[in-house]
Structures are given as C-alpha cells and as structure tokens.
Amino acid sequence: MLSLLGNPRDDYDTVCREITNPSLRAKIRLQDVGPFRVRGIAPAVESLEQVLIDVRAEVPDVHAGLGTAGMLCARLVRGSTSSISNHSWGTAIDLTLDGVLDQRGDGTVQEGLARIAPIFNRHGWFWGAAFRTEDAMHFEVSDQLIRRWHGEGRLGVGRAAPAMVLNLGDRGPEVVALQRRLNELGASLVVDGDFGPATRAVVVAFQAQAGLVPDGMVGSRTSERLGLG
C-alpha cells in the first residue's frame, strides 16, 4: 500500500484524521454508490458501486438494509500502535445492516454480511471476518486489485512499477514472506503479515550485519541480500 499509493499522513493515532498527502487527496471522491454516499480513493469507490449493483440484484433484502459506518479515515488499525488501517487510503468500508454495526471480535457475524461477502470477494475485496480479530463489518480492497489498478494506470502514479519498499506500518503477503525469511535466518517473529516494531528491529539488525544502511526499510538491496524474489 505504502509503495503503490504513498503515505496518506505523516503521523497516525486511533482517531479518524484527514489525508494530508496532496497527490492522494486529489484521488479522493465523494460519490453516491446506491444505498449511501462514500468518500474514498476513486477506483475503490467505482469498484464498490459495481459490488453494490450486484448485491442489489442478487440479495435485494440485504441491500435494502445496508448502511455505512465509514470508508475514508486515516488512522491506525484498532489495537495496533504501528499498522496503518486501509481506511487511511479510502480502500476499505465498514457496513451496517438495518442500522446495526456487527460487533468486532465477538466471533459471530451478521447473516446478511455472510451473504454479501462472496460478491465482494469476486470483485477483489477481502472480508474482515477472516482477520485474526474478526471484523465482519469491514471489507477492504485486496493488494492484488490495487496492483491491477496500478498496472492499468488508474492510480495516476505512472505504469512503471515503483521499487517495492516494505516499511513500518505495511501489511500483507509481502510482509509474511519477509517474516518467514527472517525466521529462517534465526529470528523468531510472529508471522502475522504486520510490519511492526519487532519486524523492524530484526530488519535493522540484519542490515547492520550485512553492511547495509540500517534504516529498517526493505528495498531492493535488502531484499536481494535476504534472497527474497
């Protein structure tokens, strides 16, 4: 997310903040997507509109009760001190059903959400019910879809893939691969896909030992020395 879209802000806490990054701000849209209006990054808002068209056609009773508890909101993941929530880019949305918000982490999900989740999935969105802390009201654009938008030039940052850099606050499959590799080299990180302070500390130690600049950021040199694709 950080390498493809840039950092929405310089600092984060647990409260919803505005995006301060001007090039990202320029891509934010406020749009009616059927049952409600949302604010998010343009391709995500367009994709959400398509998802909701399918929801209306396939599960109209659920569509009739859908509301939102927010899309764009620059903040940390709840309960984390370093992971940036995907809401910060406006690529995630929290939904309500008949005005009710599904309780996060209670291990149960509203039936209506389970019925619309496959529709989100086939449009390239993940459902938060599968997260470590179940978050069933939450749907977010997959990394894969964001990469596709990037390849199609829809993120307005040029078609050439930027150098992949993993940094504190990043999340996703690349972080999982990094943590696995660091563990093979003797670390004992929890492989959770969150580039938090513990992962950063191991990266810094590896860089120092390998004679690289110990900046804690995994760019092309550090990736190469780690033997990561």
Ligand SMILES: [Zn+2]
């Ligand atoms: Zn959410």
